Each structure stands twice: as C-alpha cells, then as structure tokens.
Amino acid sequence: KQEVTQIPAALSVPEGENLVLNCSFTDSAIYNLQWFRQDPGKGLTSLLLIQSSQREQTSGRLNASLDKSSGRSTLYIAASQPGDSATYLCAVNHGGFKTIFGAGTRLFVKA
Amino acid sequence: KAGVTQTPRYLIKTRGQQVTLSCSPISGHRSVSWYQQTPGQGLQFLFEYFSETQRNKGNFPGRFSGRQFSNSRSEMNVSTLELGDSALYLCASSLAWGSYEQYFGPGTRLTVT
Numbered sequence: 001k002q003e004v005t006q007i008p009a010a011l012s013v014p015e016g017e018n019l020v021l022n023c024s025f026t027d028s029a030i031y032n033l034q035w036f037r038q039d040p041g042k043g044l045t046s047l048l049l050i051q052s053s054q055r056e057q058t059s060g061r062l063n064a065s066l067d068k069s070s071g072r073s074t075l076y077i078a079a080s081q082p083g084d085s086a087t088y089l090c091a092v093n094h095g096g097f098k099t100i101f102g103a104g105t106r107l108f109v110k111a
Numbered sequence: 112k113a114g115v116t117q118t119p120r121y122l123i124k125t126r127g128q129q130v131t132l133s134c135s136p137i138s139g140h141r142s143v144s145w146y147q148q149t150p151g152q153g154l155q156f157l158f159e160y161f162s163e164t165q166r167n168k169g170n171f172p173g174r175f176s177g178r179q180f181s182n183s184r185s186e187m188n189v190s191t192l193e194l195g196d197s198a199l200y201l202c203a204s205s206l207a208w209g210s211y212e213q214y215f216g217p218g219t220r221l222t223v224t
Contacts, residue, residue, distance in 0.1 A: 043218045
C-alpha cells in the first residue's frame with residue numbers, strides 16, 4: 001500500500017530564506033509526482049509535475065527533484081516571499097493511476 | 112482558457128439527505144477525478160472518470176457515486192448524508208487517463224448538520 005509522508009508538517013521562515021520541503025513515498029512504482037500549493041479554503045494550484053523518467057523540474061523560483069529508487073522528492077523554494085505562505089502538497093500517481101496525497105507542509109514566510 | 116469549475120461552491124444539508132455536486136473540466140480534458148478533503152483524513156481519492164467510464168475508485172462506501180457525461184462534465188452524488196461527510200470536495204481534470212498533470216477546481220464546501 002502506497003503511503004506518502006511530508007516533512008516537516010509546518011515551517012516558519014523569514015523572508016528571503018531558501019527552503020526545502022520533503023516528500024517520501026513507500027512504493028517506487030509510480031508514474032509521476034506532482035507538487036501543489038493550497039491557500040486556506042481554496043482548491044489546489046499545480047506547481048510542478050515530474051514524470052517517473054525525469055529527475056527534476058524547474059519553474060521560476062521552484063525546483064522539484066525526484067529520486068524514485070529512494071522514494072523521495074524535494075521541493076526547493078528560493079528567496080522565499082510572504083506570498084509563498086500556503087500549504088504545499090505532494091501527490092504520487094500510483095498503480096492504476098490512483099493519486100495518493102501527503103498530508104502537506106504548512107509554510108509561513110515572515111515579512 | 113477557463114479553468115475547472117465546480118458548482119455549487121457551498122452547500123448545507125441535513126443528515127439523511129442526498130446531494131449532487133457538479134464539475135466542468137478544462138475544455139479538451141477528458142478525465143475527471145474527485146477527492147474529499149477533511150482536516151482529519153487530508154485529501155482522499157474518491158473516483159476517476161474517463162470517456163464516461165469509471166476507471167478507478169477509492170475506498171469509500173457505496174453511498175458515494177459519480178458519473179461522467181459525453182461532454183466530459185461530471186457529477187458526484189452522496190446519498191444518506193452523514194455528519195462525517197462534511198468536507199471540501201475537489202474535482203480535478205486532466206487531458207486523459209494516465210500520467211497527466213491534474214488541474215483542480217475551487218471545490219464545493221459541504222456541511223452536513
């Protein structure tokens with residue numbers, strides 16, 4: 001059974017700091033991994049999608065890596081801003097294309 | 112291009128009633144997935160539809176059902192509502208069934224009293 005864990009559960013950093021969010025999964029037989037952000041009471045915004053054959057994806061200040069063999073993905077946020085404050089979720093597209101979500105990391109960036 | 116739309120955005124129902132939620136995917140997308148989000152359980156997969164056929168189903172009781180129409184719009188229905196069904200119901204669309212990027216709608220907030 002696929003399980004997705006995100007560490008840390010919550011993170012508070014000063015503006016301008018670079019930070020790393022972690023996502024681990026127990027079964028490496030995945031098709032892709034997707035990172036999302038969710039603002040309170042809102043839907044999910046897709047940030048980055050990494051296919052199983054890829055090692056990393058970049059978009060602006062965001063960089064996501066994937067190591068299938070170790071069951072890990074990281075989301076790197078450079079030069080954090082208060083507008084980055086949100087919950088970040090990773091989702092693994094598993095066998096049968098079921099999507100399993102982690103519990104999320106709640107990020108607060110202080111001005 | 113319009114995003115994923117969900118209606119209604121908010122809903123209050125009484126225990127025992129039934130409810131129908133609607134999702135319109137991004138134009139050209141043919142796969143629609145439904146998720147339930149609660150503070151205690153997080154985001155949980157309900158089911159996925161592609162070409163009017165249910166392709167996947169999560170671990171939810173039979174009270175939760177769905178369907179997809181020929182224009183790819185989807186509805187989900189919850190019968191005999193329970194207090195524990197109070198949640199944010201999210202719909203996601205993708206181009207096709209498989210390893211494609213998912214785009215989420217704003218969700219329907221269901222409160223069962």
